[in-house]
Amino acid sequence: MRPRVVCGIAAAVALFATACGSGGGGSSDQGTPAAAGTAAPAAAYPVKVADCMGKETTVTKAPTKIVTSNAASLELLLRLGAGDRVIGTGFPPGKGTLPADLADQGAKVPVLGDKTIPKEKLLGSGADLYLDTFSAMPIMGGGATGPSEQEFAAAGIQHVFLLSTACAGTPKAAKAPRTDLAEIENDIRRLGAVTGTAARAEELVTGMEKQIGEVRTALAGVPDAQRPSYFVFDFDAGTKQPVSVCGRQIANAVITQAGARNVFADCDADFKPGSWEDVVAKNPDWIQLAVRNRGSEEATRKAFDDAEAFLKGFPATQGLKAVQEGHFVRVGSEVTTIAGVRNADAVRQIAATIHPTLVKNGQ
Structure with a gap:
């Protein structure tokens, strides 16, 4: 499954190539970045953080040279006001995909890898902290595996994860469907504690x-x-075989909070290969056209149009209730499936679309 899904939503998890195609960078007031380089008081340390298996890392002082695995981690650091400490990233943000107030600073971050950062480059980067969105997902770099924890330690790099995404596909992940954004909020608070920007994290x-x-x-x-x-x-991800967004995925929480029921919430995974027969059997009331931002409003709008046209023209889906009634939600895949502040924007946008008499204009 994984090698195929990397072409679609899981690739968005890696690439974080965009914001919501219909809403740009999001309009919520929590998006304004704090002053760069906010430092933590000495009393805020040490900070203990765990990985997906519960193994703890102790951060004894504010990191000064941070490398991020992808643009999702980078965006969180920019929002926290720690962007001036980021010395490199993998999976860099695509053109026009960071919110406007973060774009200039994000563009200045050196790119250490167009996909996963090569092992030798990461270990030799001079970083004192590596913020990892992925956990053990070797396919994200075309098959390469990252450094071992022993190699990170030898290079003086502390390895910290975004647990809400890194752990979703692991055996330690909660079996029940994810129905709220508590894990994402905990990641923001945890990252604020690690970087000494706890007050800003709480604001977000x-x-x-x-x-x-x-x-x-x-x-x-x-x-x-x-x-x-x-x-x-x-x-x-392509149209031959649909991908199911399952209960462990962040999107399930976004959908639930927006007042809808994910038709594949009962599959115990984050993503799972499906079939059009499965989708037809579920006959959803609404369909989200989850496309990645193409770098401009015009190109992204065309991608939404193409996705809608496929569903209207494909024999297996043209009879679905949502297709017949024109019940399409144009919200990009990144803000739905990747941990970040803009998950709240996605909740609002989806709710305003499917419950327009109750949530007007996203308010």
Whole structure:
């Protein structure tokens, strides 16, 4: 499954090539970056953080030279005001994909690898901390494996994970479907503690919770059984075999908070290969056209148009309820499937589309 999915949503998890195609960089007030280089008081350390297996790393002082595995990690550091400490990244952000207020600073970060950073380059980067979105996902670099924990230690690099994404496909991941953004918020707080930007992290989380709370309040009177069923169509993975976004994936939480029911929430994974027969059997009320940002509004709009045209013209899907009723959600795959502040924007945008009388204009 993994080698195929890397072409679509899982590639978005790696590449983080875009923001929401219909909403640009997101409009929530938590997006404004704090002053760069915010330092932590000495009393904030040591900070203990765990990996997906529960093994702890102790950070004794604020890192000054950080390398990020991809643009998702990079964006979080930029939002926290620690962007001036990032000395390199893998999977760099694509053109026009970071929010406008972060784009210039993000573009200045050296690219150490167009995909996964080569092992030797990462170990020789001079970093004192490596922020990893992926955990053990060798296919992200075309088959190469990253440094061992012993090699990281020998190079003086502390290895910290974004647990909400790195752990989703591991045996340690929670078996129950993910229904809220608590793990993403915990990642932001954890990263704030590690980088000495805890106050800014709390501001970001508060902004997310305010936005999601407004949606939750607006939808409080809608019983679970009356919430529409929802399918995420990963157009960029190809059209021969659809990919199921399962219960462990961040998107399941986004969909749930937006007042819908993911039709594949019961599959115990993050992503899983599916079939059009499965989708037809579910007959979703709404379909998200999950495409990656193409670098411009015009190109991204065309990608949404192409995804919609496929569903309308494909014999297996043209009779689906959502297709017949034109119930399409144009929200990009990145803000739905990758951990970050903009997950809250996706909740708002999806809710405003499928519950327009309750959540007007995203408010």
